[in-house]
Each structure stands twice: as C-alpha cells, then as structure tokens.
Amino acid sequence: MALWTMILRKMANNKWLQLNLWFGLTLCVALFSSMPLYSEAILQRTLTKELQQIQHEEGVYPGYMRIATTVSTSKMDEKSIKSIARADRFARAIPDRTGLDALSFYQQRFTHKMKVYGADADEREKQYQKTAGSFKSLSDMEKRVKLIEGRMPADRQDGIFEALVTQKFLFAAKRALGEELILESPESDRGTFRVIPVGIIETDAAADPYLPYLTNETEDGFLIPFEQFDREFVKGGKARLTLLEWRFALNYEQLAVDKVEPFTQAVTDIKRYFRGRLGVEEVNIPAIETVSSYQGKQEKLDIMMLSLYAPVMLMLAFYLYMAANLIIERQKTEISVLRSRGASRLQIMTAYVIESVMLGIAALAAGPFLGVWFTGALGASNGFLAFVRRSALEVSLSSTAYKIAAIAVGGAILLTLIPAFLATRVTIVGHKQQMARRSQMPFWHKAGVDVILVGLSLYLLYNFNRRQEDLRRLALDSDALQLDPLLFLMPAIFALGGGLLVLRVYPWLIRLVYWAGRRWWPPALYNTLVQISRSSGQYLTIKVFLIMTVATGLFSANAARTINDNMESKIRYAIGADIALATKWESDAPPPLSTASVPQAGTGSESLAETRRVQYTEPPFQAFEKLEGVESVAKVFRKPDARFSAGAGGTSGKTELVGIDTMAFGSTAWMKGGLLDYPINSYLNLIAPDPKAVLISRSLADKAKLKPGDPIRLNWDGLDQAQFTVYGMIDYWPSWNPLPSAAGNDDKAAEPHLVVGHLGTVQNRLAVEPYEVWMKLKAGASSQIVYDQLKENRVQVTSLRDATQELIRSVNDPFRMAINGVMTLGFVISMLICFFGFLLFWLLTLAGRSLQYGVLRAMGLPFRQMIGMLVSEQLLTSGAAVVIGVIVGNATSELFVPLFEMSFATADQVPPFEITYQLDDYLRLYGIVGAMLTTGLLVLGYRLSRTRIAQALRLGEE
Structure with missing residues (x-):
C-alpha cells in the first residue's frame, strides 16, 4: 500500500509531466x-466502389455468378444421374464456400x-420447316416469369x-x-415428343431485382x-441432356477485404x-478479376503505411524518451537518495514500471478511438493539407487494431x-559528480553516431539509385524492384544524422560569436553565450527534437x-489535353471474314486484300467546334507504325507520325513547362x-x-514516300512517350521515334x-456537359x-490517399508534439534555473x-535548431523524395520525376x-515574472 501511495503522490506532484x-x-x-x-477501411x-462500377459499366450485378457445364454422356445411366445430383449439392453449397449470402438463385437444364x-x-x-427447339426447365418458374397470355403448364402423366x-x-x-406441336429428335432413334404451348411469357424484371430471368437469352x-424435366429427362433419359446451369446473385457488400483470398480460392475450387x-465447364464471374487484384493489397498497404509513418514514429519515440528523461532528471536526486538508503534497483524499477503501465493503460483506453479519428482524416485527404467531403470511412475497432496498439504501448x-x-x-555521490560534469562530451559525439547515420543513409540511397538506373536502362517496370521499407526510413535516419552532424559544429560557431564580440556584448547576451557554450549538452535534446520535427515536416510536405x-x-x-476522343469513320473496308471463309494461303484473294487500301470518309468537324463548355478543339492524327527514310546512308526505321494544325494544337494541348528547350x-x-x-525527336536525329x-521521307503501308524538311529537334x-519501350535480346531497350508535321500536308501527300479530337474545356466547365x-x-x-476523370480516380487510389493522408497527418503531428515538447523542455529548464534567475x-x-x-x-538554441531543421529538411527532400518515383511505373514516368516545392x-x-x-x-x-527573488534564494539554500 505504501508503494501505491508513493507512486500516486509522485504522479500528482509531476502531473504536467505525466500528462505530456x-x-x-x-x-x-x-x-x-x-x-x-485505415488499410482495411x-x-x-x-473494393465496393469498383464492384459497383462493374454494374454501372457492364450492366450486371456485381455478385453475379454463372456456372454451366455440358453433359458429355448420351445416355443417362445411374452414374450420370448421381454425378448430376452431386453437382447440384455442390452448387447449392457455393454461398457457404464463398462466405457470401445468396440474394437470389436459380438453375436451368436443357435438352438437345x-x-x-x-x-x-x-x-x-x-x-421445309426449319424451326428447332429444346426442352428446358427453370427452378421456381412460377415466380420468375411474367405470363402475358394463357396459363401456367401442368405436370401431365399422359405423355x-x-x-x-x-x-x-x-x-x-x-x-x-x-395447338399441339411435335418435337422430332435428330438422334438415330428419331424419337418424337408431343408438346402443347399453354402460355406466352416475357421477362419479369420486378420478380427479382438481383437476378432476373431473361427470356430473350434462350x-x-x-x-x-x-x-x-428431372423425372422425364434426367432420371428417365428420354432425351439427351446438353447443358446444366446454376446462377447466383451473391451479396457482394459482405465481401470484406479479409475474405478476398477465401473467395478467390472458392472460385478456383469451383472451376x-x-x-x-x-463435360465442358464455363464459370462466369464478372467481379473475379477485380476481387483478385486485392489479394495481398492490404499487406502491401500496411507495409507502405508503416514505412511512411516511420519518420513520425521515430520523432514520436524521441519525444517520449525526452519526456521520460526530463521526468527522471527531476527525480534523479530522489532516486539516488533511495539507493543510498538501501532501496534496491528492482524496487525502484517496480515503482516506475507500475507508473508507466498505468499511463499505458490510460493511453490504450483512449488511443484507438483517436486512431479512428486519424483514419477518418486519412480518408478525407485529397492532397497535402487538403480535405474534401467524401463519404465517411466505415471504421470499426478490431482485435487486430488493439493487438497492434498493445504492442505499441509495450514498446x-x-x-x-x-x-x-x-x-x-x-x-547520491555519483549523482553529485554527474551534476558537476554536465559539460562532458555526449555519447553520440564520441561514438560518431552522426557520421554513421549519414553514411548509412547515403549508402542505401546510392544502391537504390543504381537499381533505378538499371530499371530505366532495361525499360522494366518499378514492380521489378522489391519494395524495402528501409528505403522510407532512410529520410528519418539522414535527418537525425544530419542534425547531429551540424550540432557537432554548432558549439564552435557559438564560441566564435562569443569570441568575436566579447568586448561589446551586453550582459544579457554575454550571459547567454557563456551559458550555451559551457552547457551545450543541456540543450542537445531540444535542438535535436526541433531539427527532427522541422526536417520531417518539410520532407512530408515536399514529398506529398x-x-x-x-x-x-x-x-x-x-x-495531351482535357479530353481526347476518337469517333467512328465511314469507310469501304469489307466486313470481317469468318474463319471458314478466309482464303487459303497463296490465293490471289489474299494478295488483293493486302494491297487494297481502305478509303475513309472524314465526318463533319463543325459539331465539335460548337460544343458548349469547350474553349478550343484540335485534330490530332497519330500513326504509330509509320516509316522514315533519311540521311546519306539511307537510314530507315519505324516512327510515330503526328499530324496537327499548329494554331489549334497550340491552343488546346497541355504541355508541362521546362521539358523542351523553348516553349512549345x-x-x-x-x-x-x-x-x-516537321519536328523530329532527338532519338531519330541521332x-x-x-x-x-x-x-x-515518310510513308506507311501501301503508300509512296513523301518528302519533308526537318526544322527542329524535340x-x-x-x-x-520517349522512354524505351521494351528490352531486346541484347538487353538494350528500343528507343521510340517521333515526327510532327502538318495535318493538311499529311492528308494531301499521304x-x-x-484522327483524334482533342478538347480544352473552359474554366469551370464539366466533362458531363460535353458527353451529353x-x-x-x-x-x-x-x-x-x-x-x-482519370485524376479523380488517381486521387481516390488507396495508396495515393494513404500517402497524402500520412504526410498530412505526419506534418500536423510533427508540429503538435513540437509545440508540446518545446514548452515542456523550457518550462522545466526555467524551473531548474530559478536560483540563477533569482540571483540575477x-x-x-x-x-x-x-x-x-x-x-x-531561445534564438540561439530553438531558433538555430529551426534553421538547421530547414536546411536538413531541404537536403533530405533533395536526396530522398525521388524514392517515391517507385510509386509510378518506371517505363511510363513521363514527364520526368521532379521534386516540387511550394x-x-x-x-x-x-x-x-x-x-x-x-x-x-x-x-x-x-x-x-511570477518568480519571487526571496523564494528562489530560499530554494537555493535548501
């Protein structure tokens, strides 16, 4: 009980420190x-939005599933009947296998x-009658079809x-x-069936909104x-079965991210x-490609978020250590007295463990709910320090979140x-000796931790850049490079090492300032310079903390x-523009030939097809020029497989040919500044x-x-060459895309070529x-207006x-939202704990120097x-730390922001990746x-101002 009393009393005496x-x-x-x-939400x-997009684009319910199989056997024996029964049982168990409820289900069967x-x-x-038909059956037929004339059929026993x-x-x-109809089997037995149509049906869309039975399909x-049908044809075998079919409408909203792998495995098992x-099976699940793409995505997102959080977590760990160290500094005298009076280290540590566990439990009680708020902020992020009104993320605290939180509290x-x-x-003796030796060199200074950290981060950066160059040279995608979380920890390592490296030199700068004006400095500044130069270790914690905060904040801002x-x-x-579209052109091209009617190799018809050119009729262009909301419009002809011939040696090869109207193109096209030697x-x-x-690419010129x-000279298949004149290189x-497209056998990627000329000349001479139609929209105009x-x-x-629309999809990408959200959150948290850490340090420093201020x-x-x-x-410590933080932050951005080029496909990174400062x-x-x-x-x-001289002096005497 005495231990608890001591712990509670100690926490009450240091309530502000404990609160921090x-x-x-x-x-x-x-x-x-x-x-x-966040990753789950x-x-x-x-995933839900992409599944809903399937319904919007393809007009099919996202949870739709169709399983069909032919029946290869011609006679229904006992083995075939049992196989069909087992297939029925397997099909009915599919919802349980996928973990999704079946909102609707029906099955069909067909004879030949x-x-x-x-x-x-x-x-x-x-x-002369050519009509053919089959018997077919539908489960729950009475509920699924709409009877427009006649009545429902009865199950007669008279044949x-x-x-x-x-x-x-x-x-x-x-x-x-x-009227009675006869069905005559084409089989060798020529069996016949008597059928009376008693009702006419059509699709009843209202019968099942998820899975309507469409009569126009068969x-x-x-x-x-x-x-x-089951009695007469499956078990009775009176006609040959050709097709069995099962259809489901599964509740796709129940498809959680953690169920993606079981769902895809269930689909694999079904196939x-x-x-x-x-017989021959067919499994049609329109959503399977979308769902499969999410396999492993949560793990990748978790790794990326951990990597992005790493600098903030390192800074937060530094804050926790600083707060704990400041608390212990105030209590070192008390600890040393307890040790001198016989208290064991275990007893003292037990008290501190209990105290920390109490704080940890309190943090564990509130932290996850604050994490829910953080998740909402991440979900609303539309850019760096930019938030939009999206539908709120559905976040629920899970056991995984509490497990990770508990591990974090423990650490x-x-x-x-x-x-x-x-x-x-x-x-107590050792404590007094340490107080007298506060000017001793810190451990990191003696061990060279700053040099080690900077060297390590630069070495890792060098290796990364070398591998990136290999990717560019071989035209490989960025996925070829394994994502190493340490790459995202490097900025924090460099910022810490760089800050410590500058702080190694900083005391000498202070001494230089002191020495340069020691005869003229006023007493206040003289005292400050002496204090800082003699007790530089005292300010090390706050300076490193501020440097880390500012550098991390700047890096987050620049990276985002x-x-x-x-x-x-x-x-x-x-x-190339706000909107680029292609329209249908009328031509004299023959309809595509069926496989059976394709001429055999070596016939004259094939040769004729090769040499005959298709003639196109250009549609009216005025309709595009009169569109409301469109500021300008341009014709852009692109021929990717054109050929060139030039030079004294007759160099030839493939090139992309672009034909434009220069005035319209200049008013419509989008081009980032700085890519060309001169404005476009x-x-x-x-x-x-x-x-x-014409303008030619530099690769073609070389x-x-x-x-x-x-x-x-330029041409393409079926055309004579036309001569042009080179006016410039671009x-x-x-x-x-000027980047190499694919690596060849010699491990060298093929460089693309480009020729830009006048559209009118291309059309007249070739x-x-x-061509494509490029549009530039007026400010504030919506694309939907143009579509309508x-x-x-x-x-x-x-x-x-x-x-x-592509920018909107890009902004809504989970990985990009995570980057923007984490960077924004990191910046805000950096500034927040910087403020609290700053106040905490200086208030304690001021309290510890009350005697000095009282004497003065x-x-x-x-x-x-x-x-x-x-x-x-403040200016010589905190202010200098902020300036150093800005310098280190800019250096960190210059070196390590290019790491995020991995977020883009290396072969498609055009324009080149460029660091942006705002x-x-x-x-x-x-x-x-x-x-x-x-x-x-x-x-x-x-x-x-509230410090009393007499009180300070009395405190010093005590």
Missing part, C-alpha cells in the same frame, strides 16, 4: 492502431435441340408436355397457343416444370470441381523506462506535393509557315544523323485516315480519355534584460514555428 508523457503514449497508440484500421470502400412442327403438318411442311414459350418462338413454329425452346466432371513503455533504469545505477504534382502531370501529359508554341510557330516542315534543313511532345452534347448529336465515340534579479539585473536574455537564448508549405511551417516560439516566450516570460 500520457499524451505521447496516446499519440503512439493512435498512430499504430490507425494503420490496420479504405480498401473495403475502394429438336425439329419442331405442327402435329397436323403434312410431309411438305415437315420437309403430353405442356410448356411456356416466347412470342417469337411461337411465331417461328407457325402455330397458335394451345427463346427457342419449351419451358416445362422443373420436377417434370476445379466442374472441370471435365460432366513505448520499455522506451520510457530506459532513463529510469540508467538512473537507478547512480548513488511532389507525388501529387507528378501524378497530375503524368496523366495530363499522357492524354515557339516550335509550332517555327514550322507554321512551311507546309513541309540515329539518322539529321540536322535542321535536312530532308526526311525531346518531348504531348501524349508521346492519306486521309481517322455528343450523345444528343449522336456522335459515335470509339475511344475516350478524360483527364479530369538580486544583483540588480532589470526584468527587461532578463527577457532579452531569455529571447536571445512556398505555402514553407510559410505555413514558419508560421507554426513562429507562433510556437512566440507562445513559448510569452509563457516563459509570464513564469519568469
């Missing part, structure tokens, strides 16, 4: 618990097709089948409802009761079961106990801005006067040894072929790319000069740090 420590522990728990919460929302004619038909009619038919099939049979047949069991508690463990080794800017530039460059409009103005002028003024052009007008004008669009006041130092001393001390981020950072320092000075000044 609890705050750090709670943040730690919230960060760790938010990782699984955002992937779940994305038979000749259909009227019972009263004569021989001539039988001979006559009553059936439902469609209106179309009844017309083909040339008989009326109620219109040529007689629908009879399911039980009758394996039906493969060859009864944090061990971290905070390190200072206490070190303090228990010191007796860079990723967002490069992703937007990549999408806009690849499309300068190149357009260069070739505008000469119809034969290959063919071309320079401005040289001729170049490295990039809207929508053209051929008129379909195109639909109203009946423009047949064959392909379309919309930059706005007693000596007659004015309060104004004491405030000046406090301000100069002034607003720096102003925001300076504003936050300035407000923090100002607030801290006001608080410290207020505390200093």
Whole structure:
C-alpha cells in the first residue's frame, strides 16, 4: 500500500509531466492502431466502389455468378444421374464456400435441340420447316416469369408436355397457343415428343431485382416444370441432356477485404470441381478479376503505411524518451537518495514500471478511438493539407487494431523506462559528480553516431539509385524492384544524422560569436553565450527534437506535393489535353471474314486484300467546334507504325507520325513547362509557315544523323514516300512517350521515334485516315456537359480519355490517399508534439534555473534584460535548431523524395520525376514555428515574472 501511495503522490506532484508523457503514449497508440484500421477501411470502400462500377459499366450485378457445364454422356445411366445430383449439392453449397449470402438463385437444364412442327403438318411442311427447339426447365418458374397470355403448364402423366414459350418462338413454329406441336429428335432413334404451348411469357424484371430471368437469352425452346424435366429427362433419359446451369446473385457488400483470398480460392475450387466432371465447364464471374487484384493489397498497404509513418514514429519515440528523461532528471536526486538508503534497483524499477503501465493503460483506453479519428482524416485527404467531403470511412475497432496498439504501448513503455533504469545505477555521490560534469562530451559525439547515420543513409540511397538506373536502362517496370521499407526510413535516419552532424559544429560557431564580440556584448547576451557554450549538452535534446520535427515536416510536405504534382502531370501529359476522343469513320473496308471463309494461303484473294487500301470518309468537324463548355478543339492524327527514310546512308526505321494544325494544337494541348528547350508554341510557330516542315525527336536525329534543313521521307503501308524538311529537334511532345519501350535480346531497350508535321500536308501527300479530337474545356466547365452534347448529336465515340476523370480516380487510389493522408497527418503531428515538447523542455529548464534567475534579479539585473536574455537564448538554441531543421529538411527532400518515383511505373514516368516545392508549405511551417516560439516566450516570460527573488534564494539554500 505504501508503494501505491508513493507512486500516486509522485504522479500528482509531476502531473504536467505525466500528462505530456500520457499524451505521447496516446499519440503512439493512435498512430499504430490507425494503420490496420485505415488499410482495411479504405480498401473495403475502394473494393465496393469498383464492384459497383462493374454494374454501372457492364450492366450486371456485381455478385453475379454463372456456372454451366455440358453433359458429355448420351445416355443417362445411374452414374450420370448421381454425378448430376452431386453437382447440384455442390452448387447449392457455393454461398457457404464463398462466405457470401445468396440474394437470389436459380438453375436451368436443357435438352438437345429438336425439329419442331405442327402435329397436323403434312410431309411438305415437315420437309421445309426449319424451326428447332429444346426442352428446358427453370427452378421456381412460377415466380420468375411474367405470363402475358394463357396459363401456367401442368405436370401431365399422359405423355403430353405442356410448356411456356416466347412470342417469337411461337411465331417461328407457325402455330397458335394451345395447338399441339411435335418435337422430332435428330438422334438415330428419331424419337418424337408431343408438346402443347399453354402460355406466352416475357421477362419479369420486378420478380427479382438481383437476378432476373431473361427470356430473350434462350427463346427457342419449351419451358416445362422443373420436377417434370428431372423425372422425364434426367432420371428417365428420354432425351439427351446438353447443358446444366446454376446462377447466383451473391451479396457482394459482405465481401470484406479479409475474405478476398477465401473467395478467390472458392472460385478456383469451383472451376476445379466442374472441370471435365460432366463435360465442358464455363464459370462466369464478372467481379473475379477485380476481387483478385486485392489479394495481398492490404499487406502491401500496411507495409507502405508503416514505412511512411516511420519518420513520425521515430520523432514520436524521441519525444517520449525526452519526456521520460526530463521526468527522471527531476527525480534523479530522489532516486539516488533511495539507493543510498538501501532501496534496491528492482524496487525502484517496480515503482516506475507500475507508473508507466498505468499511463499505458490510460493511453490504450483512449488511443484507438483517436486512431479512428486519424483514419477518418486519412480518408478525407485529397492532397497535402487538403480535405474534401467524401463519404465517411466505415471504421470499426478490431482485435487486430488493439493487438497492434498493445504492442505499441509495450514498446513505448520499455522506451520510457530506459532513463529510469540508467538512473537507478547512480548513488547520491555519483549523482553529485554527474551534476558537476554536465559539460562532458555526449555519447553520440564520441561514438560518431552522426557520421554513421549519414553514411548509412547515403549508402542505401546510392544502391537504390543504381537499381533505378538499371530499371530505366532495361525499360522494366518499378514492380521489378522489391519494395524495402528501409528505403522510407532512410529520410528519418539522414535527418537525425544530419542534425547531429551540424550540432557537432554548432558549439564552435557559438564560441566564435562569443569570441568575436566579447568586448561589446551586453550582459544579457554575454550571459547567454557563456551559458550555451559551457552547457551545450543541456540543450542537445531540444535542438535535436526541433531539427527532427522541422526536417520531417518539410520532407512530408515536399514529398506529398511532389507525388501529387507528378501524378497530375503524368496523366495530363499522357492524354495531351482535357479530353481526347476518337469517333467512328465511314469507310469501304469489307466486313470481317469468318474463319471458314478466309482464303487459303497463296490465293490471289489474299494478295488483293493486302494491297487494297481502305478509303475513309472524314465526318463533319463543325459539331465539335460548337460544343458548349469547350474553349478550343484540335485534330490530332497519330500513326504509330509509320516509316522514315533519311540521311546519306539511307537510314530507315519505324516512327510515330503526328499530324496537327499548329494554331489549334497550340491552343488546346497541355504541355508541362521546362521539358523542351523553348516553349512549345515557339516550335509550332517555327514550322507554321512551311507546309513541309516537321519536328523530329532527338532519338531519330541521332540515329539518322539529321540536322535542321535536312530532308526526311515518310510513308506507311501501301503508300509512296513523301518528302519533308526537318526544322527542329524535340525531346518531348504531348501524349508521346520517349522512354524505351521494351528490352531486346541484347538487353538494350528500343528507343521510340517521333515526327510532327502538318495535318493538311499529311492528308494531301499521304492519306486521309481517322484522327483524334482533342478538347480544352473552359474554366469551370464539366466533362458531363460535353458527353451529353455528343450523345444528343449522336456522335459515335470509339475511344475516350478524360483527364479530369482519370485524376479523380488517381486521387481516390488507396495508396495515393494513404500517402497524402500520412504526410498530412505526419506534418500536423510533427508540429503538435513540437509545440508540446518545446514548452515542456523550457518550462522545466526555467524551473531548474530559478536560483540563477533569482540571483540575477538580486544583483540588480532589470526584468527587461532578463527577457532579452531569455529571447536571445531561445534564438540561439530553438531558433538555430529551426534553421538547421530547414536546411536538413531541404537536403533530405533533395536526396530522398525521388524514392517515391517507385510509386509510378518506371517505363511510363513521363514527364520526368521532379521534386516540387511550394512556398505555402514553407510559410505555413514558419508560421507554426513562429507562433510556437512566440507562445513559448510569452509563457516563459509570464513564469519568469511570477518568480519571487526571496523564494528562489530560499530554494537555493535548501
């Protein structure tokens, strides 16, 4: 009981310190618990949206599943009947296998097709009647079809089948409802069946909103009761079965991310079961490709979030250690006294363990709920420090989140106990000796930790950059590089090492300042310089903390801005304009030939097909120019497989040919600045006067040894060459990828080539072929307005790319949302704990130097000069740390932000990855740090004004 009393009394005496420590522990728990919460919630929302998109694009319910199998046996023996019964049982168990409830289910069975004619038909009619149909059955037939005439069929036992038919099939049979029909089997036995159509049906969409029975899928047949079909054809074997079918509408909303792997495994098991069991199987699940793409995605997202969180967690760990160390520093005298009076280290550590566990339990109680809030902030992130009103993520605390939170609390508690463990080794004598040797060199300085950290991070960076160069040289995708979480920990390692390296030199700078003006410095500044130069180790903690905070915040800001800017530039460059579309052109091209009618090799018809050119008719272009909401529109002809011939040696090869109208293209196309030697409009103005002028890629110029003024000949299949004149070289052009496309046998990727010329000249001297239509929208105009007008004008669009829509999809990508959210959250948390850490350190420092300030006041130092001393001390420590943090943060960004190029496909990274700095981020950072320092000075000044001289002196005597 005495131990508990001592612990509670000690915590009450240091309540503000304990509150700061609890705050750090709670943040730690919230960060760790938010990782699984976010990855699960955002992937779940994305998966659900992508499944809903299937319904929007393909018009099929996302949970639709169709399983069909042919029946290879011609006779129904006992073995076949049992196989069909087992297949039925397996099919009905599919919802349980997939873990999803069946919202709807039905099955169908079909016999082979038979000749259909009227019972009263004569021989001539039988001979010329071409109608064929089969018997088919549908489970729950009465509930699924809509009877528009007649009645439902009865299960008769007199050898006559009553059936439902469609209106179309009844017309083909040339008989009326109620008239008897004969089905004659094409098999060798020539068996016949008597059928009377008693009802006409059509699709009843209202009968089942998830899985409607569509009568137009199989219109040529007689629908009879399911039980009758089973008795007569499955068990009775009166006609050969050809197809069995089961259809499901599974509740896709129950498909959680953690059920993706069991679901895909269940689909694999279904395919394996039906493969060859009864015949040829067909398993149609439209959502399986989307669902399969999520396999392992949560693990990758968790790893990426852990990597992105690493700098923030390192800084948070530093904060926890600093808070715990400050608490222990205040209690070192008490600990040393206890040790000197016989208390064992185990007893002292037990007290601190209990104290830390109490704080940890309190953090564990509040942290996960704060993690839910963090998850909501991540889900609402639309960019760095930008939030939008998205539908809230459905987040629920899970056992996984609590397990990770408990592990985080355990690790944090061990971290905070390190200072206490070190303090228990010191007796009262040793403690007094340490207080007298506060100017001793810190461990990191003697061990060279700063040099080791910087060297390690630069070595890892070198290896990474070397592998990236190999990817570019071989034109491989970034997936070829294994993602190492350590790559994202490198910025934090470098920032810490760089900060410590600068702090190694900083005391010498202070001494230089002191030495340079020691005769002129006022007393307040003189005292500050002496204090800082003699006790530099005292300020090491806060300086490292501020450097880490500012550097991490800047790195987060620059990384997020860079990723967002490069992703937007990549999408806009690849499309070339706001909207790029292609329309259907009329031509004299013959319809595609069937396989049976394709001429054999070596015949004259094949040769004719090869040489004959297709003639196209250009559709009216005025309709695009009159579209509302469109600022400008341009024709862009692209021929990827054109050929060139140039140079004295007759160098030839493939090239992409682009034909444009220079004025319209310059007003419509999007081009990022800095990619070309001159603005793109300068190149357009260069070739505008000469119809034969072309621009060529630098790769083509190097290959063919071309320079401005040289001729170049162009053509493609079936055309004579036309001569043009080279006017300039370009490295990039809207929508053209200059990067090597694929590696060849010699491990060297093939470089693409480009020629840009006048569209009119290409059409006049070569051929008129379909071109793309590029559009630039007016400010504030919506793409939907353009779509509606195109639909109203009946423009047949064959392909379309919309930059706005692709940007929206990119922003909603779980991985990009995680990057933006984590970077934003990291920046905010960095600034928050920076403020608390700053106040905590300086308030404790001020309290520990009360005697010094009391003596100075007693000596007659004015309060104004004491405030000046406090301000100069802040500027030379905290202010200098902020400046160093900015320098280290910029260096970290320059070196390590390019790591995020792995987020993009290496072979498609055009324009080149470029680091983006935004002034607003720096102003925001300076504003936050300035407000923090100002607030801290006001608080410290207020505390200093409340210090009484006599009380301070009495405290010193005690």
